[in-house]
Amino acid sequence: MNMVGTSDARHLPSGGTPGPAADEAESLVCDVAIVGAGLAGLALARRLHLAGRQVRVLEARERIGGRLLTRFSAATDQPLDLGAAWFWPATEPGVAALLAELGLASVPQHDPGDALWLDDPDRAPERHDAAPGQVHQGARRIEGGSARLAQALADALPPQALCLKAAVCEVHRADGGGVLLHLADGQRLHVAQLVLALPPRLVAERIRFVPALPPPLAEALAAVPTWMAAQAKAASAFGRPFWRAAGHSGNAFVRHPQAVLGEVFDAGTAPHGALGGFVALDAQQRQHFRRGLPLLIHSQLGQLYGVDAQEGELHLQDWAEEPWTCAQADLAGPAEPPRADARLRQPWWGGRLFFAGTETALHGAGHMEGALDSAERVASQLLLRPADARPSTPADAATAVAAFRQAVQGLRAQGPERYQRHLVRMLSGTAAGADAQGGLSARALRAAAEQCYAEALGHLDALLPAPAAEAGAPVQGRHPLTPALLSAFAGWSQSLVDEALAFNARSCALSKLPHEHQPDAEDRRAIARALAAAWQAFALELNARLCVAAEAAREPAA
Template sequence: MTEPVPIGVNRVVDVAIVGAGLCGLALARALTARGLAVQVVEARERLGGRVFSRQCEATGLALDLGPSWFWPETEPRVTALLSELGLASQAQHDPGDALWLTDPNREPERRIEPGGVHAGARCVTGGAARLIDALAARLPPGCIRTGVAVQALRDRGECIELVTHAGPPVRARQLVLALPPRLVHEKIQFDPPLPAAVWQALATTPTWMSAQAKALTTFSQAFWRADGHSGNAFVRHGQAVLGEVFDASAQAGEGGALGGFVALNAAQRETFKRGLPLLISSQLAQLYGPLAQDGQAALQDWATEPWTCSDTDRTSAPGLPQDKPLLRQPLWAGRVFLGGSETAAHGAGHMEGALEAADRLAHALCRPNAGVHSAPVAQDDKHLTRISAIGMFSANVLALRGMAPERYRLQLTRLLSSQQSDLLTQRALLAVADQVYSESLARLDHLLPALDAADSPVVNGRHALTAVLLAAFEGWNKDLLEAALKHNATSCALSNFPLEHPPDGETLRAITLDLAAAWREFALELNARLAVTSGGAAMDCAA
């Protein structure tokens, strides 16, 4: 394995990765395992990006001040990575009633939420930052440099120069910007400039949760559970300090914690900064009684983090993750790539999206036209023939198609439980489609050696096996949409959403176009992965 090159040495690394969050570290691990020289540069003095855990000094509890949850049924990459790294997870505590406070002068209402508020979510035992620590520990010494802010990128022909705030430029053959798109737009200059459409897409892609604040309060025990409370609460009045509250405790008997998302915007939080801990304590007491005033508080205001929250995010209304295929296209003749969770096709904004983006980038960087070469994909079933491998891929697709209606229901439940109401059908359908495509590509990777794709021709960029493998998806979009509409017609949860029950013609047309675009991108990626093994160039358009 090539040793990583320290910054300042006049050498060129294979790949430079800007950003040591979950995406950047997972990608670095994949690339260094293939023998590539990788340099990760991080503007902060710590690793993890938005994944940030802090230990409570009073109770010893690990507090996730960034992302906490993942959903095994719809986010398999996080589940698989935890297993691979030997890390445990635990179910998010949901049993008990949820409190609803709609009037600051009245007692909260107790409600039972069928299926739980968090729809099967799990948390990393010991805090999500354990994922970051485990990934970083598996990288070569010197692979990561912290406290290094990249200010500009220059295309020097034989390499790309990363101009930093101090010291000589970092030089690399390939570059990944594993950052929120808006930070790329606001923090980094490009020479030559990026295409106008890409530049606009960077500027208009919201950074998930970047202008939000999260508060956690720890206690010696989870006393609310004894009173039949789940720890979930929704505060829906104009004086709300915490808009949503949840149980953030560790395993039973290890102390208790209540977490919450601050309802005040960034400007309001600055105004009430000194009094915010007291306001949070008072609201918890209103929900759960006097014992809730005796905790130890921790607050993370992400709007004050310049390497998470852009100026645009700070002053704009919160935005949902947006699927923009333009941000997944290679730049500068295939030598610059955009990463980070917001660029993912599946799980955008979540930890799952960061891992999905890392997997996509690992494949893109190791294609023949990328200038570096990958090791063969490990083959678990060496006895497989091409015919049996095609059969296994097709069977996997049929199984995924069979699970799609239930996954659609789960996606709807998650959207509704998070109090979201816009474009429910459209967003849930795209989430299901993107998950199926993501898992199908992962299955393809395992079967590539048995498929012996190098022994098949690539004509006009199209690999001979592409049509054979895609045949298992015939009628997929139509069947998926029909299953979703059938569920909507009988869903009590959607009865209060007339635009979803059923969607109107304009919405159906938008859904159809979105599903077609997702299919086209998947078909291109599948063909590209097959074409790599033949040394051919991928096709420019899907069938």
């Protein structure tokens, strides 16, 4: 049995330079500082750099990538993703588009073969036939590991733009303009605008603001769970994928109380093999079994796939031990999907302070897609320019509203198909015993709506800022164009529900899930609540973008 510890693992080159020099503190050293070199921070930095902005990315760790973490097998040199790994092109097109733009390839998640089910520690696992792609529903992985995406984004930046081991502990709103950052080592950095591309709870726990943030904003930051923060992921590398020859896909679900890995999947790169898995033990249990955890993991893999599975080279990543990922609040509470308050998607401090990161996304929160969604949102806010700087932008509000409504018509038509795609992907969870009491339809409908709303906001950004200024100033916080733009979605939510439930009623795949196949009154209320929450977040953000654009259009071009 071999075990490679985290300190021995090989990382992709991180690039970057040490933190900023102390003598830079008094002058304005860049247009935008981004705290956090995860996917959101790096994607945003690249976008701003290509637009001609001076950018600094400050990262507390000694590496880039955040929750994109790839290690390499010492024996086979194959990449092993111990953080984010999958994306679904059908429902997460942003990742696919960025990979194509950067010239990075992706490979399908291996699914052919049977799936194993183990619900009794004293019995052999059951074999269940599964059609190719049935478990992971079209998921793909980045060829060479997810960290290649982070590296490609970093490579597009000037060397001096990336500062490692630069932990920000205080943020001051400077009296003369801009923002003054205090680093943990005593250095200071004066910037025009600041983006915190960190999990919201880390911002709440680790950074002091002067003046203090308004209580509603501080509460919103503290309330958002960090995706996968208190979880652990394992990968065991082998010279060959021997389980495939036996007709196994590598997918296994372990549901007895003594489970060590709750879900197992094929994580290998041909011609070699690897089995990955999510650790079923919580953070406290992992600490208690820390020394024996590798043995327990190998033992469970052996129970699933035989004695050969006990001889792998094990890599283990406990994200609860990552102080720049996991907040104390994430350890104290249950694992929950992130749902950020709309206030985290708006500028603060008069357009000097912004929040990014996958947890703040309107679409794809918690996934790589969400990180890119948040980066695109902040980039749009930071790059707003008056009409004379954007000659292709419609100058009058009526033309802009018509263009927006036309774009929304296309999005409305895509809603049912997107619902079905999200539902099919989420159905893979039912193979693991999830959602027996309902909730799949509500989650899939919300995901479809959020995807459409996020794209609608992208269309809006392409029209701004001139129409927002031409329509007039906001009245009591509401922009004059807000009602006209929101009316483009009138009646869509109910028609989407009607088509979704009609699809459910004729779906053979849902026939064994009564709460989805024939939802009762409570199920329908849950659907209504989910869509109402998505609509409220969209409406607030659309209005906020209009208000910001109206203010930006009144300022002189930079």
